[in-house]
Amino acid sequence: MRALDHKLMRDLWRIRGQAGAIALVVAVGVSLLVMMSGMLQSLRETRIQYYESYRLAEIFAPVTRAPTPMVERVADIAGVAAAEGRIRGAALLDMPGQALPVRAAALSLPRSMVPRLNNLYLKDGRLLAPGHMDEVVVLESFATAHDLALGDHLTATMQGSRRDFQIVGFAASPEFLFTTAPGEFVPDDARFAVLWMHEEALAAAFDVQGAVNEVLIALEREANANDVLAKVDRLLDRYGGQGAYLRKDSMSDRFISEEIAGLSATSVVVPPIFLGVAAFLLYIVITRLVQAEREQIGLIKAFGYTDFEVALHYFKLVIIIAVIGAALGCALGLWGGRLMAGVYQSVYHFPFLVFRVEPSSFVTGIITSVFAASAGGILVLRGVFRLTPAVAMRPPAPMDFSRTGALNNRLRRWLDQPTRMVLRRILRNPGRIGGAVLGIAVGMGLSSAQMSLMSGFDDTLDLTFGVIDRSDVAVTFFEPMPAKTAFNMAHLPGVLEVEPVRSVSAVMRNGRQSYRGSVTGLVEEARLNRAVRKDMSDITMPTKGIVLARALADTLDIGPGETLRVEVLNGRRPTIDVQVAEVAETLLGAPAYMRFEGLNAALGEVGRVSAVYLRVDASKMDALYAALKDMPTVAGVTQREDARAAMQKLMDTGAGAMRYVMAAIAGIITFGIVYNAARIAFGEQSRDLASLRVMGFTRGETSYVLLGELVVVVLLAVPLGVGIGYYLSFLIAAGFSTDLYQIPTGFRPDAFGAAGVAVLLATVVSGALVRRDIDKVDLVETLKTRE
Incomplete structure (x- = not known):
């Protein structure tokens, strides 16, 4: 092994604490990129495969009542690959222990039990048996929410008639990745059910024998969807057609599309912010590391090594740190992505969801890390390479403070010697101190922006269900009712x-x-x-x-x-x-x-x-619910608190759950920055601190000289971090906002206060770790010139 490679290994071991902290900062940025890009790719591919495997219709055409032969005429339209009719109806379910009825959609299954379009994924039990008109297959997510079991009975009200059904199977469907009751905005598995029934039973319940009230359509590959929509509408208009619409306009696909779009926007906006912050911090850290190696660089050049060889040596140092961090980030991203895949699968009811990451995500993370590390090394080494070995081996000349005698005299009167030493070091190195302040401020800004985002989610809930919706109960009807309905409602109990x-x-x-x-x-x-x-x-x-x-x-x-x-x-x-x-x-x-x-x-x-x-009146809720149950015109009843809980779940899962991951990552980055600042300051001043100990300074005074500088840097960084975090919060909130909801942003004292406290705690912990190293310093060994 070459001599410089030996030195490289010794240097890496000597700065293993700093190198580990730098690698961790890089790792969390890369892990976020890998996790989000992989999750986005997996969701897109899973949706496509699920839709294709279970033949989800591309066009839905609701109609009041169309004769069954009309389905064949729809199938004959140019561009239509397949068409199938079905019956769809609304029902209210009486669930044990619930005062409110639960809304449900009842869908027909053909006699073969295998629809040509919108097929079922049977998760448990069996499909309907021929001739058993009282059997139903229930949407699995609703059954899970209510702890239903095979063999249980459901009581449903259809067209004013009460019917009893036995559950024989639980199923999922690509048509119901999200389940939202008609007229409601937020999906909720517990408050909306889907029942699959025999076609004959459903036709009898809704009096549509020999007819259908919805046509499902699959398109040929090159078909013009808009032309097909227009032709379908013209054909079904005389039968009460209600306007054919594309799959993307269905509520379930719209929700999953919005979630994917939100995740896509977040993955475009947020990971680059984290990687940019990591790159900037890496530059600051590497700059200070190389500056601390100034004398060693001069010594190496004195032995005859060229500028290129010296540069390659330090590039190896920074690249090894960056690659280790990037590799760790890729591993963390894969691990976190698989965990998130489980969350997405349960929330969106996919029967399968395999987390897969494109190689480009790994390449991007590694290249970004290496580029940031290399840029930091080039900028600082460029100045050192201009020096001759003799000059480089000498410490840089201190700034001239000869004209500050009056100031020194005043400081001597009010401040003790260790404090004056702290202030002189800060004044003599304004660039280095400024870089440390900016680095910690950026880390705090990232943390405060994340905490502000989390507060914004909470504010959205509070505003929606405290300012916008101030009702206690919302009642919807099957069809528009006359004006006297509102008058009649006013006379219901409570x-x-x-x-x-x-x-x-x-x-x-x-x-x-x-x-x-x-x-x-x-x-x-x-x-x-x-x-x-x-x-x-x-x-x-x-x-x-x-x-x-x-x-x-x-x-x-x-x-x-x-x-x-x-x-x-x-x-x-x-x-x-x-x-x-x-x-x-x-x-x-x-x-x-x-x-x-x-x-x-x-x-x-x-x-x-x-x-x-x-x-x-809260004391009369039960009486009101009993009265509403007996009204055949009522399609559904929604409590505001139930809607709030459903929206809370929507925001806490899927793309919204990423905010917790990023908040944790922001905290790790903040601690890594503060710890790095403390470790680098210790590395730069180790010989000076050892000299102070030899001159008679106590361990406490020596620690004060080092940690006092860190405290000043942190105190200067906190107000700057507030400003950075304020503007970052708008950028990150824009990435999380979707067409379903907008995240409000603004100055949030609680978020910025919490971020400031986190920085101070990181300072205390980092100071304690460095103080332990100060106490362990070997004075004789430290004062020796390092070769």
């Missing part, structure tokens, strides 16, 4: 206040741009279900026109004053043109609002009510 809402499903179009969603009509000065902006100010419902959320307006490429075409998919399915009155920044979803009276007038249905929001 009801203190009633607020009606009109909502219609619609396709909104602006030229070639379209969006399938809903238009909600709110009463003037709504109190229980408000429309608010991001700053929590009320959105005033215009007398005429429509208010669009910014996300929806951007999708439709439309602004205030322009005309929006709204194709209503309910009832008589009118098409109305309405002027955009305002585009508002909202927190949740992509809503479209109109005034209650204005929407009904545009539809030609004065006073119709789709749902009501109720404020209720």
